Amino acid sequence: MFDPVGLDTSLNDCKILVVDDTPANLEVITxxxxxxxxxxxxxxxxxxxxxxxQHSRPALILLDIxxxxxxxxxxxxxxxxxxxxxxIPIIFLTALSDxxxxxxxxxxxxxxxxxxxFRAEELLSRVQTHLKLHLLTxxxxxxxxxxxxxxxxxxxxxxxxxxxxIQQEKMSALGSLVAEVAHEVNxxxxxxxxxxxxxxxxxQDFLAYLKLYQQCHPPTDPALRYKAEELELDYLxxxxxxxxxxxxxxxxxxxxxxxxxxxxxxxxxxxVKTDLNDSLDSSLLMLKYRLKANTLRPAIEIxxxxxxxxxxxxxxxxxxxxxxxxxxxxxxxxxxxxAQLSFKALESKSQVITLQTKGLDDSQMIQVSxxxxxxxxxxxxxxxxxDYLFTTKxxxxxxxxxxxxxxxxxxxxxxxxxxxxxxxxxxxxFIIRLxx
Numbered sequence: 001m002f003d004p005v006g007l008d009t010s011l012n013d014c015k016i017l018v019v020d021d022t023p024a025n026l027e028v029i030t031x032x033x034x035x036x037x038x039x040x041x042x043x044x045x046x047x048x049x050x051x052x053x054q055h056s057r058p059a060l061i062l063l064d065i066x067x068x069x070x071x072x073x074x075x076x077x078x079x080x081x082x083x084x085x086x087x088i089p090i091i092f093l094t095a096l097s098d099x100x101x102x103x104x105x106x107x108x109x110x111x112x113x114x115x116x117x118f119r120a121e122e123l124l125s126r127v128q129t130h131l132k133l134h135l136l137t138x139x140x141x142x143x144x145x146x147x148x149x150x151x152x153x154x155x156x157x158x159x160x161x162x163x164x165x166i167q168q169e170k171m172s173a174l175g176s177l178v179a180e181v182a183h184e185v186n187x188x189x190x191x192x193x194x195x196x197x198x199x200x201x202x203x204q205d206f207l208a209y210l211k212l213y214q215q216c217h218p219p220t221d222p223a224l225r226y227k228a229e230e231l232e233l234d235y236l237x238x239x240x241x242x243x244x245x246x247x248x249x250x251x252x253x254x255x256x257x258x259x260x261x262x263x264x265x266x267x268x269x270x271x272v273k274t275d276l277n278d279s280l281d282s283s284l285l286m287l288k289y290r291l292k293a294n295t296l297r298p299a300i301e302i303x304x305x306x307x308x309x310x311x312x313x314x315x316x317x318x319x320x321x322x323x324x325x326x327x328x329x330x331x332x333x334x335x336x337x338x339a340q341l342s343f344k345a346l347e348s349k350s351q352v353i354t355l356q357t358k359g360l361d362d363s364q365m366i367q368v369s370x371x372x373x374x375x376x377x378x379x380x381x382x383x384x385x386x387d388y389l390f391t392t393k394x395x396x397x398x399x400x401x402x403x404x405x406x407x408x409x410x411x412x413x414x415x416x417x418x419x420x421x422x423x424x425x426x427x428x429x430f431i432i433r434l435x436x
Contacts, residue, residue, distance in 0.1 A: 011036075011038075011128065011131050011132065011135070013037060013038070013039050014038050014039065014058075014059040014060070014131055014135075015038075015039045015041065015056070015057070015058040015059050015060075016033060016038050016039070016040055016041070016058055016059065016060045016061070016062065016127070017041050017042075017043070017049060017052060017053070017056075017058040017060070017061045017062070018030060018033075018040060018041070018042045018043075018061075018062045019042075019043055019044075019045070019046065019048075019049045019061065019062065019063045019064055019067075019072070019075065020042075020044065020062075020064040020067070020093070021044050021045060021064065021066075021067040021068060022044075022064075023044065025064070025116075026042045026044070029042075029062060029093070029123075030042055032120045032123055032124065033123075033124070033127065035124070036124060036127075036128070038127075041056065041058065045067055045068070045069060045070065046067055046069070046070035046071065046072065046074060046075030046078075047069060047070055049061070049063070049075055049079075050075065050078060050079070053079065053082075053084075053085050053088075057084075057085070057088070058088060059088070059089075059131055059134055059135070060088070060089050060090075060091065060127060060130060060131055060134065061079070061088055061089070061090045061091070062091050062093045062127075063075060063076060063090050063091070063092055063093065063110075064092075064093060064094050065092055065094040065096050065101065065105070066094060066095065066096065072092060072094065072105075073104060073105070073108060076090050076092075076105070076108045076109060076110060077108050077109075079109075080108065080109040086109075087137075088134075089111040089112075089130045089131075089133070089134050090109065090110045090111060091110065091111060091112040091113070091114060091126065091127070091130060092105045092110050092112070092113045092114065093114045093116065093118065093123075094113075094114075094115065094116060095115065095116040096115075097115045111130050111133075112126055112130060114126060156388070159388070182258040185254065185258050186255070186258050189251055189254045189255060189258070192247070192251055193248070193251045193255075196244055196247050196248050196251065197248075199244055200241070200244050203240060203241065203244070207237060210237075257285065271313045271314055271315055272313070272314070272315075272316065273311040273312070273313055274311055274312060274313075274314050274316040274319070275309060275311050276309055276312065276319070276357060276366060276368055276434075277306045277309055277357055279316055279319055279320055279323060280304075280306075280323055280355050280357070280368070282320060283320050283323035283324045283327060284302065284327070284355075286320075286324060287324065287327055287328060287331065290328070290331050291331065296335070296338040296339060296343070297334065297335070297337075297338035297343065297346045297351065298343070298346055298347055298350070298351070300331065300334055300351045300352070300353060301350050301351065301352045301353070302352075302353055302354075302355070303352055303353070303354040303355070304355050305354065305355065305356040305357070306355070306356075306357050307357055307358040307359065309357055309358075309359055309366055310359065310366070310436050311436075312366055312434055312435070312436040313436075314414055314434065315409075315413060315414070318409045318413060318414075319409070319414070319434075321405070321406070321409065322406040322409050322410060322418075322432065323368075323370070325402035325403060325405070325406045326370045326403075326406065326430050327353065327370065328402070329402065329403070330353050330370070330372040330374065330428070331353075333372065333374040333375060333428075334351045334372070334374060337351075337374060337375060349373075350373075351372075351373065351374070352372065352373050353370070353371070353372045354369070354370075354371045354372070355368075355369070355370055356368075356369040356371075357369075359436075360433065363433075364435060364436060365416075365433045365434060365435055365436065366433070366434050366435075366436050367431060367432070367433050368431075368432040368433075368434070369429055369430070369431050369432075370429070370430045370432075371427060371428065371429035371430070372427055372428055372429075373427040374427055374428060375424070375425060376422045376423050376424045376425055376426045376427055376428055377420075377422040377423070377424070377428060378424055379423075381422075382420060382422050385403055385420055386403050386404055386406075386407040386418070386420075387404065388401075388404045389401070389404070406418065410432055410434070414434055414435075415435060416432060416433050416434040416435060417432075417433050418430065418431070418432045418433075419431050
């Protein structure tokens with residue numbers, strides 16, 4: 001907001017550069033201006049004025065026209081041609097009073113034109129007016145620049161929040177579907193698991209009865225002995241418990257998978273204590289089908305180097321989204337490479353994703369590292385990898401949102417940090433550190 005009182009105060013000590021080849025004129029002008037406490041610099045030529053401007057920037061220039069070597073018109077033209085000095089207001093103070101000179105002065109960028117001999121009151125009034133206009137312009141430009149920066153930041157934040165909301169809704173919908181599938185799978189698995197336990201009990205009872213029957217009534221009939229040999233009765237009696245144990249193991253495995261699915265599907269209404277090793281496993285499970293071998297490449301190898309971790313307070317669903325984005329990008333890189341190489345060439349060099357976790361006791365942080373031995377990134381790509389809407393993928397295959405949102409989730413929502421280390425043909429490693 002414009003403050004005339006504050007602006008008048010700020011005019012004190014304003015720097016004014018006076019350019020005139022006549023020392024007597026410089027003395028008169030300087031004596032007039034110092035009565036208002038202006039900080040005056042005086043030079044006797046256009047060349048000296050240009051040199052002075054290289055190390056000192058005045059708020060206003062009073063410039064004579066009729067000077068040897070370089071006149072005031074040329075001096076003004078050079079000042080206005082330099083972006084560093086172009087916005088300094090220039091007032092011509094000269095004896096030339098013809099219309100052509102006045103018009104030329106204004107056409108070169110002067111803000112005013114005072115004819116010698118001047119009246120002190122007129123000079124001071126015009127100087128004050130143009131100083132006020134200049135300072136007010138600077139203030140307005142600063143305010144515009146500040147407001148523009150604020151609006152740009154706010155607009156970017158709105159875009160980020162909108163994108164995050166869209167991603168969260170997608171993850172929420174996926175989570176609901178996964179939770180429903182896990183629930184539907186759990187019911188029959190629970191029944192099968194209970195039936196296996198009952199079958200084990202029934203079989204043990206049957207086996208005890210069969211052994212007792214064989215002791216009391218040895219099978220002397222050839223037909224019974226033949227049937228027993230045909231059925232491989234001894235093998236059946238030994239293998240059936242093993243088969244039940246295998247079924248039990250399979251049910252336990254399904255239960256573990258559904259537990260991980262429920263972990264992935266958990267809704268982030270509030271921060272909860274979470275083991276990030278479990279979160280990584282849940283994310284891998286969601287991408288398991290993409291890790292398998294296909295017609296273009298062998299299966300992607302997963303190497304886990306987990307350390308025991310303290311549970312951290314976090315939004316697990318959001319962190320799952322971060323892990324999935326990084327893992328999915330690694331798989332995309334491998335798929336792009338596979339499209340350019342033969343299956344045999346890929347078999348000679350395994351495509352590997354390594355997941356490593358550890359606690360950083362010295363900084364009370366947990367570190368999660370997800371690396372791959374793919375083609376790596378150029379320095380330019382690495383510098384922009386977390387930028388909003390930046391992508392190296394073809395149109396329609398990448399939005400440029402995944403890693404930008406991942407960065408926001410880690411740094412803003414969880415007060416952590418995420419960095420990337422990569423070089424061409426040296427693979428890529430994303431490092432996430434979260435406080436606990």
